[in-house]
Amino acid sequence: MTISRSSLLGGLAIDVTFDAPVGAMTWYGIGGRADILVSPHTDAAVIELVSRCRAQDVPLRILGGGANLLVDDSGIDGIVVKLDNEHFRRVRYSAGGAIGAAQIGAGADLFRLVQDTKRRGLTGFEMMAGIPGTLGGAVRMNAGGAWGEISDRLRTITHLSLDGEVRHLDAAAMGFRYRGSDLPPGVILECTLELDEDDPIAVAERVKDIFQQKRASQPMADQSAGCTFRNPTDPETGDRISAGELIDKAGLKGCRIGGAIVSDQHANFIVSEPGASATDIRRLINHVRDTVADRRGITLDPEVVIWSRGGRA
Numbered sequence: 001m002t003i004s005r006s007s008l009l010g011g012l013a014i015d016v017t018f019d020a021p022v023g024a025m026t027w028y029g030i031g032g033r034a035d036i037l038v039s040p041h042t043d044a045a046v047i048e049l050v051s052r053c054r055a056q057d058v059p060l061r062i063l064g065g066g067a068n069l070l071v072d073d074s075g076i077d078g079i080v081v082k083l084d085n086e087h088f089r090r091v092r093y094s095a096g097g098a099i100g101a102a103q104i105g106a107g108a109d110l111f112r113l114v115q116d117t118k119r120r121g122l123t124g125f126e127m128m129a130g131i132p133g134t135l136g137g138a139v140r141m142n143a144g145g146a147w148g149e150i151s152d153r154l155r156t157i158t159h160l161s162l163d164g165e166v167r168h169l170d171a172a173a174m175g176f177r178y179r180g181s182d183l184p185p186g187v188i189l190e191c192t193l194e195l196d197e198d199d200p201i202a203v204a205e206r207v208k209d210i211f212q213q214k215r216a217s218q219p220m221a222d223q224s225a226g227c228t229f230r231n232p233t234d235p236e237t238g239d240r241i242s243a244g245e246l247i248d249k250a251g252l253k254g255c256r257i258g259g260a261i262v263s264d265q266h267a268n269f270i271v272s273e274p275g276a277s278a279t280d281i282r283r284l285i286n287h288v289r290d291t292v293a294d295r296r297g298i299t300l301d302p303e304v305v306i307w308s309r310g311g312r313a
């Protein structure tokens, strides 16, 4: 596809990088480059860009912190948008006068939000301790775990549809569920969260406790995209089964393809060694999925988002 760069990008309040190393910007730190990476300065610039992409049939993908993402070695066509301008990282506490209400741009960093809320003595965000990424990525994935999910505290979402329409969505009506929701495709611009006041020391203790438990059970220092697969549902009981346990019982801990390895610490993490390629990771994901399907009759569904040239995300 030939993209007319000036008709797509001209006159907008954006920073543009051509042939940008987006794979290297993910937590895996591997994979190919994006033809065009755009960092908008304003909501109006994103809205106009989305409309132009739609009119010119140019694929558009949103990059958060890249903590749940694998970029194919062949790279990415179309446009990758990263909401890393200060405008999208803004945080306003006590929004509308309510102490616990926080109005937060989608590009805000989760680690920073955990630290900020802790310092302010606000409880409700501790469940995100140890989860890397941005607020927008967390909402898209409904990130969380044993201590809760982001949707537990989410109240509204300012959402830009791929038709260019901005709507303020009531999070309670968006069907949030385990690592998913009915949120339509598009760009999450901003969210409001409802937190409660608490003793900052008590909040800090809980954050520390959650972080330590994660560090003990997950390979947090290695390069990965977190859990590779969603926990499947037991067809008989309807309960969630641990994907990590299924992979472990299939004897796959330590299994390696090239520089991709099933973590010895947590079997649902596929970690990468220096020199690994995205193809190594993809081949190992397929091998794990096929082996578990053969042995247990359960087909695991990847939680990791995979971007490839020609694909739509």
Ligand SMILES: Cc1cc2nc3c(=O)[nH]c(=O)nc-3n(C[C@H](O)[C@H](O)[C@H](O)COP(=O)(O)OP(=O)(O)OC[C@H]3O[C@@H](n4cnc5c(N)ncnc54)[C@H](O)[C@@H]3O)c2cc1C
Residues within 6 Å of the ligand: 027, 061, 062, 063, 064, 065, 066, 067, 068, 069, 083, 106, 107, 130, 131, 132, 133, 134, 135, 136, 137, 138, 139, 140, 141, 142, 143, 144, 145, 186, 187, 188, 189, 219, 220, 224, 225, 226, 227, 305, 313
């Ligand atoms: C060490 C480690 C531990 C982890 N632990 C956990 C865990 O305990 N629980 C958990 O749930 N996850 C975990 N993860 C995965 C990851 O941290 C979360 O999924 C996180 O929410 C991803 O956010 P991100 O901004 O990095 O999204 P990205 O990886 O950049 O993107 C993920 C998806 O969200 C979309 N997206 C991003 N921003 C926006 C936006 N503004 N609007 C619309 N779509 C958007 C992307 O297009 C993509 O489809 C872990 C990852 C690592 C590396």
